[in-house]
Amino acid sequence: MAEYNYIGASLPRYDGEGRVTGKTxxxxxxxxxxxxxxxxxxxxxxxxxxxxxxASETLKVPGVAGIVTGKDVPGVxxxxxxxxxxxxxxxxxxxxxxxxxxxxxxxxxxxxxxxxKVDIEEQTPVxxxxxxxxxxxxxxxxxxxSNYFEGWPKGNTFKxxxxxVEQGFKEADYIVEGDYSEGVxxxxxxxxxxxxxxxxxxxxxCVHTTSQCLAFQLRSLMxxxxxxxxKMRYIGGVVGGGFGGKNEIHTDHIAGVxxxxxxxxxxxxETRREDLRFSTKRGAWVFHFKDGVxxxxxxxxxxxxxxxxxxxxxxxxxYGIEKGSMFLSGPYWIPNILIEGHLVLTNKPVSSxxxxxxxxxxxxASEVQMTKIAQKLGMDPWELRFINAWRDGDLGASRxxxxxxxxxxxxxxxAELAGIKLPEHLMQxxxxxx
Amino acid sequence: MQDVxxxxxTEVSQAVKLLAEHGKKAxxxxxxxxxxxxxxxxxxxxxxLVYIGGLGLDYIKAExxxxxxxxxxxxxKLLESDLVAKQAPSLVEAARQHSSVAIRSVGTIGGxxxxxxxxxxxxxxxxxxxxxxxLVSAKGERLxxxxxxxxxxxxxxxxxxxxxxxxxxxxxxxxxxxxxLGKRKAQAxxxxxxxxxxxxxxxxxxxxxxxxxxxxxxxxxxxxAEALLVGKTVDAALVAQAAAxxxxxxxxxxxxxATAWYRRKAGTALVARALAQAAGL
Amino acid sequence: xxxxxxxxxNGEQVDLVxxxxxxxxxxxxxxxxxxxxxxxxxxxxxxTCTVLINGEPxxxxxxxxxxxxxxxxxTIEGVAKDGKLHPIQKAxxxxxxxxxxxxxxAMVLVAKALLDKNPHPTRHDVVYYMSGNxxxxxxxxxxxxxxxxxxxxxxxEA
Numbered sequence: 001m002a003e004y005n006y007i008g009a010s011l012p013r014y015d016g017e018g019r020v021t022g023k024t025x026x027x028x029x030x031x032x033x034x035x036x037x038x039x040x041x042x043x044x045x046x047x048x049x050x051x052x053x054x055a056s057e058t059l060k061v062p063g064v065a066g067i068v069t070g071k072d073v074p075g076v077x078x079x080x081x082x083x084x085x086x087x088x089x090x091x092x093x094x095x096x097x098x099x100x101x102x103x104x105x106x107x108x109x110x111x112x113x114x115x116x117k118v119d120i121e122e123q124t125p126v127x128x129x130x131x132x133x134x135x136x137x138x139x140x141x142x143x144x145x146s147n148y149f150e151g152w153p154k155g156n157t158f159k160x161x162x163x164x165v166e167q168g169f170k171e172a173d174y175i176v177e178g179d180y181s182e183g184v185x186x187x188x189x190x191x192x193x194x195x196x197x198x199x200x201x202x203x204x205x206c207v208h209t210t211s212q213c214l215a216f217q218l219r220s221l222m223x224x225x226x227x228x229x230x231k232m233r234y235i236g237g238v239v240g241g242g243f244g245g246k247n248e249i250h251t252d253h254i255a256g257v258x259x260x261x262x263x264x265x266x267x268x269x270e271t272r273r274e275d276l277r278f279s280t281k282r283g284a285w286v287f288h289f290k291d292g293v294x295x296x297x298x299x300x301x302x303x304x305x306x307x308x309x310x311x312x313x314x315x316x317x318x319y320g321i322e323k324g325s326m327f328l329s330g331p332y333w334i335p336n337i338l339i340e341g342h343l344v345l346t347n348k349p350v351s352s353x354x355x356x357x358x359x360x361x362x363x364x365a366s367e368v369q370m371t372k373i374a375q376k377l378g379m380d381p382w383e384l385r386f387i388n389a390w391r392d393g394d395l396g397a398s399r400x401x402x403x404x405x406x407x408x409x410x411x412x413x414x415a416e417l418a419g420i421k422l423p424e425h426l427m428q429x430x431x432x433x434x
Numbered sequence: 435m436q437d438v439x440x441x442x443x444t445e446v447s448q449a450v451k452l453l454a455e456h457g458k459k460a461x462x463x464x465x466x467x468x469x470x471x472x473x474x475x476x477x478x479x480x481x482x483l484v485y486i487g488g489l490g491l492d493y494i495k496a497e498x499x500x501x502x503x504x505x506x507x508x509x510x511k512l513l514e515s516d517l518v519a520k521q522a523p524s525l526v527e528a529a530r531q532h533s534s535v536a537i538r539s540v541g542t543i544g545g546x547x548x549x550x551x552x553x554x555x556x557x558x559x560x561x562x563x564x565x566x567x568x569l570v571s572a573k574g575e576r577l578x579x580x581x582x583x584x585x586x587x588x589x590x591x592x593x594x595x596x597x598x599x600x601x602x603x604x605x606x607x608x609x610x611x612x613x614x615l616g617k618r619k620a621q622a623x624x625x626x627x628x629x630x631x632x633x634x635x636x637x638x639x640x641x642x643x644x645x646x647x648x649x650x651x652x653x654x655x656x657x658x659a660e661a662l663l664v665g666k667t668v669d670a671a672l673v674a675q676a677a678a679x680x681x682x683x684x685x686x687x688x689x690x691x692a693t694a695w696y697r698r699k700a701g702t703a704l705v706a707r708a709l710a711q712a713a714g715l
Numbered sequence: 716x717x718x719x720x721x722x723x724x725n726g727e728q729v730d731l732v733x734x735x736x737x738x739x740x741x742x743x744x745x746x747x748x749x750x751x752x753x754x755x756x757x758x759x760x761x762x763t764c765t766v767l768i769n770g771e772p773x774x775x776x777x778x779x780x781x782x783x784x785x786x787x788x789x790t791i792e793g794v795a796k797d798g799k800l801h802p803i804q805k806a807x808x809x810x811x812x813x814x815x816x817x818x819x820x821a822m823v824l825v826a827k828a829l830l831d832k833n834p835h836p837t838r839h840d841v842v843y844y845m846s847g848n849x850x851x852x853x854x855x856x857x858x859x860x861x862x863x864x865x866x867x868x869x870x871x872e873a
Contacts, residue, residue: 012808019816020804020823022751022791029750105745107736110476190755190763190817190851240753240817241851272756273475437716440735440781463779467759470777473736474757483735485782510771534847535825536765536772620846621760 027208030196032265038100039109041116043091046125046347054117063108068100068258075226079249083313086253092312095278102258125347129309140345149318149343160325160339168301168336172292176373180365185282191240194269195255206233209252212242224253244353248280283351284309287365297387301336304328310343311350324358326398330366331407333394386426391434405431442485454572456482457594465540468549501603505544524559524610534620548598550590553648558629561645562610568600584652608633611708624648625692626701632712639663649684656680668713677706722783725793733780740764740775751791751820762848765821772825791820802870806861814852826862
């Protein structure tokens with residue numbers, strides 16, 4: 001057996017010293033001479049149309065350089081996936097950014113924001129998903145037919161099919177149903193969202209970002225700034241916690257637009273309260289589960305209908321439904337599965353990725369279903385899971401073949417660590433074969 | 435931008451002169467743990483800042499049989515004081531569970547009282563111990579019972595020209611107990627707070643104080659619960675009755691921390707637990 | 716009206732003109748470019764701005780700069796001496812106590828304040844003392860391990 005210098009060795013982190021000494025430069029630590037600061041005007045109403053922005057009093061505040069609005073976006077006034085505008089002209093959620101005030105410091109910019117007069121024609125919002133899908137509900141996207149995302153082959157329903165659930169339910173001795181909901185969560189990364197943007201000596205727009213996905217976002221930013229790649233520098237990689245909350249553009253676009261307009265370095269950062277209230281979240285999700293099981297504890301059918309609250313824009317939540325659907329069988333072999341997913345828009349902040357995006361959503365629901373099934377059958381909950389756990393070669397809900405299944409081994413290890421002695425007939429089982 | 439004046443007086447007489455001069459335009463600043471978030475978020479745009487950290491109000495002493503604490507005493511000092519440990523252990527417990535190290539190092543007992551949130555933890559042991567507050571102005575001074583101090587959430591009888599300078603706690607009689615329910619063990623804005631004190635003659639209650647926090651617009655003295663206890667033998671059944679009575683006198687609301695329903699349930703358990711502990715049950 | 720503020724920062728005298736509403740955090744980060752301490756919330760909740768004032772942990776975001784007059788302020792920049800890491804800093808690196816690193820400077824300072832007062836804390840002591848500093852990456856156990864490693868003399872000089 002060869003000896004390795006690096007493989008298997010515990011090596012010090014190359015950038016650890018910077019972190020423990022405070023030398024590592026996070027985005028908010030970037031300081032440029034003559035740097036100006038942005039504070040934004042956020043819509044006080046949940047839904048409406050911006051009629052007019054009057055900056056006459058704002059511009060009189062000493063130290064205010066000016067404002068930035070949709071009119072100042074050199075390229076397209078949309079962020080990510082052609083969806084969220086940089087500066088809103090129609091409001092879809094309370095807190096949505098309408099304009100920015102650029103000034104010598106944040107106190108001055110905040111004073112400028114307080115003096116901005118923005119006329120918004122207020123409209124009726126809808127907050128609850130199930131209110132939003134009722135016929136006649138106010139439309140979140142004025143150009144759409146309904147508040148459903150309708151872009152799937154079956155329109156507003158994303159379907160995932162394995163086998164035949166109706167047949168499966170006929171074979172079941174027991175049916176167990178349940179309704180579950182998961183609320184909104186915030187990532188609360190220790191580092192709030194921030195950007196610094198400036199033109200460098202070669203005329204490139206440099207943007208310091210906290211983004212978790214530079215390559216994705218750079219394409220959107222080029223379209224916003226109307227700049228080719230050769231005229232951009234996107235500087236990132238030092239992130240004070242992302243957890244999925246830094247997969248959408250929060251501040252880069254506004255900082256860049258301001259840097260281009262004023263020709264000065266710009267810093268735009270969200271306060272913690274803005275971040276908590278208005279930035280992207282793990283969105284709410286509602287599930288209806290219907291499981292069919294035989295009296296000897298085999299799951300023969302599962303039907304799940306699920307609804308994800310997208311907030312005011314889709315961005316990639318429709319992908320969330322698609323990917324999330326395949327995990328709703330849990331790590332269990334179920335020969336007949338039907339998943340029907342819906343994405344619903346509401347007048348709330350945008351739902352996005354967060355820690356285990358789509359793979360953790362619905363898992364607690366699936367596991368509570370398993371517990372209810374075990375109770376109904378009078379069966380040991382460990383045994384129920386051992387019986388139904390995936391083996392290599394089983395099919396998942398999206399018909400992919402399972403390789404390297406491991407939940408049986410994980411359960412055995414868990415029991416050992418918890419001091420629980422599992423019965424011998426369960427200890428004989430393995431993920432390698434049924 | 436409006437001009438802000440900053441003063442750092444070194445004597446109480448200077449401080450109250452400034453308050454008399456500037457009245458409602460003055461913002462009193464001690465540790466800053468309640469005032470500064472408001473300034474940072476532009477909710478408070480101060481005109482005149484009067485920093486009172488240099489007034490020598492940081493003291494703990496025994497005087498005339500009482501425990502006397504300067505309003506400018508940081509909460510951390512309450513934890514370190516042998517005198518407070520001996521005379522007011524329930525106040526030490528409230529300080530121990532309060533916020534965190536970096537808040538306790540500068541946040542003051544006077545600030546906790548004067549900011550007048552119904553969730554001001556230190557108020558409840560003080561109420562149970564019949565504490566008095568010294569309020570000083572350029573016109574003179576007055577001593578008020580702590581339960582007369584609060585008039586609404588964040589509101590007190592303190593005049594715009596007055597400064598809270600001292601808290602006086604009479605010699606301890608009987609046993610006082612503090613209880614708190616928060617969503618976590620540190621930096622938790624309380625869901626329910628309890629401050630009780632029982633004076634027992636054998637098993638018979640001679641005097642009772644039951645103070646309930648985060649359960650009403652102001653800190654609540656539960657008179658019905660107290661009346662139920664006085665003159666009776668304190669046992670588990672009486673404790674349960676008194677706890678129910680105390681919560682019955684409160685008016686909890688639904689807010690971001692908890693629902694009224696939950697506060698009633700948790701409050702009942704917390705009062706019962708504190709009374710049982712005070713009675714040695 | 717602006718006023719002159721004089722205080723000691725990491726052992727050196729600092730004099731500058733400040734606005735009355737500037738916080739110590741504003742002065743450190745925006746005026747003096749000492750960006751080691753972080754701005755995580757401006758509410759006193761997260762702890763990333765925590766500095767030592769006369770040896771005690773204090774939220775610099777809640778400290779009006781002028782109230783720091785004449786006081787002794789220590790930030791993360793003052794912990795390593797002459798380029799040599801403090802044992803706490805080494806212990807953090809060696810115990811997996813750093814992920815994104817945003818909470819780290821304040822964690823190191825608060826740990827230093829604890830060990831300067833109590834060189835042999837129990838695990839409970841460490842948890843109680845440091846529970847005002849939040850970490851969202853999930854390093855709490857490793858941070859406590861790192862502090863105890865220093866207390867137990869297990870950290871060799873860097």
